[in-house]
Amino acid sequence: MALADLQPVERNDAGIALVLGILKQRFGDRFQTGHAIRGQHAHTTTYIPSQLPDGVAFAHSTEEVQEIVRACAEHRVPVIPFGTGTSLEGHVNAPGGGISIDLTQMNRVLAVHAEDLDCTIEPGVTREDLNTHLRDTGLFFPIDPGANASLGGMAATRASGTNAVRYGTMRENVLSLTAVMADGRAVTTAKRARKSSAGYDLTRLLVGSEGTLGVITGLTLKLYGIPQAISGGVCPFPSVDAACNAVIMTIQMGLPVARIELINGLGMRSLNNYSQLGYPETPCLFVEFHGSEAGVKEQAETFGEIVAEFGGGPFRWTNVAEERAKLWKARHDAYWAGLSLRPGCKALSTDVCVPISRLAECINETEEDIARSGLIAPIVGHVGDGNFHVLVLMDPDDPKEIEATEAFVGRLNMRAISMEGTCTGEHGVGQGKIAFLPHELGVGVDIMRSIKQALDPHNIMNPGKVLPAAVT
C-alpha cells in the first residue's frame, strides 16, 4: 500500500519506435516527443512520481484519435488520454511508456439544445469554458470538481464536487458519449433521449473507466436553468458530530440543498490565515440553496432552525451575489490555504466516501489518526454525499514523513471501506488506489477484469491503472 507501489507495465520498445515514426509522419508538429512536453503530460497535480509517455499527439477529431489508437493497437503500444492533467491519482502517467493523446484542442461546443437542456461538446472543453459559452442562454452545467478540468477528463474519472448533492455527479449528467475503443472503432453510447432502457448502459460503463476501456472524444451533457435566486452562508458547530447530524437532518427533511460543505477546525484556521478572514476556527458548514426568491429564503430559514437544534450557529446567510462569491472563493481556496499551513511542503489530496450515518465517526477517527501520526492535514468534505478529502502536508524530502503518510492513507482507505464506504468518492482509482479495490469490491474486480479483457485484449488502453493484475 505504499505510494510508490505502482503496478509495472512492460515496455514494448520496438512497437513504440514504430509508432513514433508513424505518428511523426502523420501529425508533424502536432506530434511532440521533447522531454519537456512529455513531462508536462505526466507531471500533474498527483503526488505519484511522473512516468513519461514517449510522445504526445494533439488530436483534432474522433477520426484522428481513431488513427492514433489503430497505430498503437497494431504495434501494442499504450494509449493514455490527457485532458488538463488535474487528476490526482496518477491517471495520466505512462508506466509502460506509449502515446499520450492530448485532447485539449478538441474544444468546440458543437451544439446547445436549450429546449432539451443538453449540449454536445468535444472532450477538451473545460467546465469554465462551457459555462462561459452558455452565459447568454440562462443555462449552466453544474458539476464543479474545483479545478477547471476538461469535461472529457471529468467524465473519464466520474468527477463530482461541491454541488453533487443537488445535481449528481458526471454519472448522472452524461447523457451520451462517443469513445474510441481499443481496436479503433468509435462508438456513440446513446441517443439524446433523457432516459432509455435500450440495452446495456455503455455510457455509465465508460464514465469512470479512466481511459482504460476507450478514449472519450465527445459528450452530450445535461444542462440546468440558472436558478432564479441563490442563498448561502456559513455556520459554525461545536463539533464534527453536531455538524454531521445537522447535515443528516437537512437531507432527511428533503431540503433541496445545492451545496453543503464541511471544513474542520484546522481547515478553517488555514482559510483565516490564507485570506485574512475572521471565521470561527471550529467545524463549519458552507451551504447554498437554489430556487425561487421565496424558496431560497424559506430554505435558509429552515436550515437555521435545524442547525440550532444541534447547537450550531449562528447561521448567517445572504442572497447578495458578491457576498456569496466571497464565501465560495474561501471554500475553493481550501487547497491553497491548506498548503499555506506549512510553506514548502508537498500536498497529498486523498478522498473517501462513507454512508452519511458513519461520516462523523469516520472523520473523528481520521482526525485522531492524523494527530497520532504527527501529520498536518486539514479536512474538507462534500458532506451531503458523505464524501471528504484529507490534504496531507508533507516534506517530500523526509522518508519518514512519506512513510507515515503512506501508512495513514492506507488506514483511511480501509477505514472507509470497513464503514461500508469507498476508497474514492470522486478522485478515481488511477495508480494510487489500485491496492484497495479488491478490499472494497472483491469478485467485482474479477468481473471488471473480464470486461477489460474483452474490450482491450492487448491491454493498450491506459495500462497499469484501475485494475490490479490478476493473481496467478
Next chain:
Amino acid sequence: MALADLQPVERNDAGIALVLGILKQRFGDRFQTGHAIRGQHAHTTTYIPSQLPDGVAFAHSTEEVQEIVRACAEHRVPVIPFGTGTSLEGHVNAPGGGISIDLTQMNRVLAVHAEDLDCTIEPGVTREDLNTHLRDTGLFFPIDPGANASLGGMAATRASGTNAVRYGTMRENVLSLTAVMADGRAVTTAKRARKSSAGYDLTRLLVGSEGTLGVITGLTLKLYGIPQAISGGVCPFPSVDAACNAVIMTIQMGLPVARIELINGLGMRSLNNYSQLGYPETPCLFVEFHGSEAGVKEQAETFGEIVAEFGGGPFRWTNVAEERAKLWKARHDAYWAGLSLRPGCKALSTDVCVPISRLAECINETEEDIARSGLIAPIVGHVGDGNFHVLVLMDPDDPKEIEATEAFVGRLNMRAISMEGTCTGEHGVGQGKIAFLPHELGVGVDIMRSIKQALDPHNIMNPGKVLPAAVT
C-alpha cells in the same frame, strides 16, 4: 420487424433433462414442472406469444440461486429470472426452454438505514410492499412504473414511470446490487456510499441488463423523505404542441415538478368513459409538485402562469390528499380505460422516448400514423422525460390488424430513433425490440455482445433477449 420475429434459441434437451432431475432432488416442492405453473411464468402482460420454461425454481437465498445457476451452467441450460411478470416485451419467455428462477419468495426488507436514506432488500419485494414497510419512517421509494412490480425486476429492466422527472429511474436509485453471474459467482457491485469513483460501474451495467448478465438477488436502494406538502392538478390544452411547449418551459425554468403526464384527446375520452369523469377531451397535463406548504403553492401558481402563456387552462389544482388521489387513480387507470375503448380487444403497450424538443412532432406524427393505419390507440406520456406510450387496441384474431399493428410499431420505433430518441424509454428490449437496437446504437451493439460473451460465454442467462445474434 414483425411481432413474431423472435430470435430462436436452440434447445438442449439432454442438459435440460439432467437439470430437471438435479433441481427436483434438491428443491422438492420448491421446484415445479407442471404446465400451469410454467405457463404462469411465461404468460405475462406482454403481447408476445408465451414460450414456457421447463421448470420453475422458487429460490430463498442468493446461495440457492447460485446452486441453480451452477447446475444450469454445468449442463448449458438457460436461466430466466422471474419477478412479478409485469414486463411488456417478452422478458420472461423461455425461447430455448430452461429454468425460470422465481424470486418472489425472496421478499424481505433486510435493513432500512433512515439516516442514510437507503434500504437493503431482497429482489422479490414489490414497490408497494416496500412503501408499506416504510410507512412509519417518513421515507418512501418513489419509482412507480404503474404495475406493483418486484424491485429486482424493476432494476433488471431499468424501470421508471410517472415521477422519474423528479426522482430519476432505477438507474439513479440503485446504490448497489448483488447478482449471481453465469458461472455461479455472486458479486456485490458497490458498498453503500452515495457516490464512488472506484472502478467500472457494475451497478449500472447490471441495471437494465434484463437478466442476460446475471440474476439480481439483492438491492440497496435510495429512499426519500415524504414531502411535507403535495399539490397537483389537471390542465387541458388546445393541442399536443401547446402542452409540450408548456412542459419545456416548466423544465427550463427549473420548476421542480414531481410528475408531469400527458394524456391525448382519445386517452382523455377513455378516462371519462371508464370512470364517469367530466374532463375535457383535449390533450391534458396531469402534474404534481412536492415540497413545503409554501413551496408547492408557489410552484402550482407559477405553473398556472406558464400554461396560460401557451393557451392552456384553466389549471385547477389542489393540495387536498383525497382529490389528488382521485386524479392519479384516473391517470393510473389509463391502461384499463384504454382497453374499455374496445371491449374484447388485446392491448399492445409500446414505449419510445425522444428529446423533449421533438416530442410534439413525434406525438403528432404518431397520431396521424394511427389514424392512417385504422388503429385505435390512445397515447399517455411521461412528458417531462420525452417518454410516451401508445396502447394499440387490436383484435387478436384478425391477422390484418396484427400486421397493421406490427407495421405501426416498427414505424414508431424508427421515428423515435430518427428524432435522436430511443426505441424504449422504460419498457426495455426483451424480445420485442431487439430488431431496433442496431438501428439505434450501431457499433454499441457489438460492444454489448463482447461484454455478454465475456461474462456469459455459453449464453445461458436469459438467452434470446436484448441482443441480436451476430451477423455472420
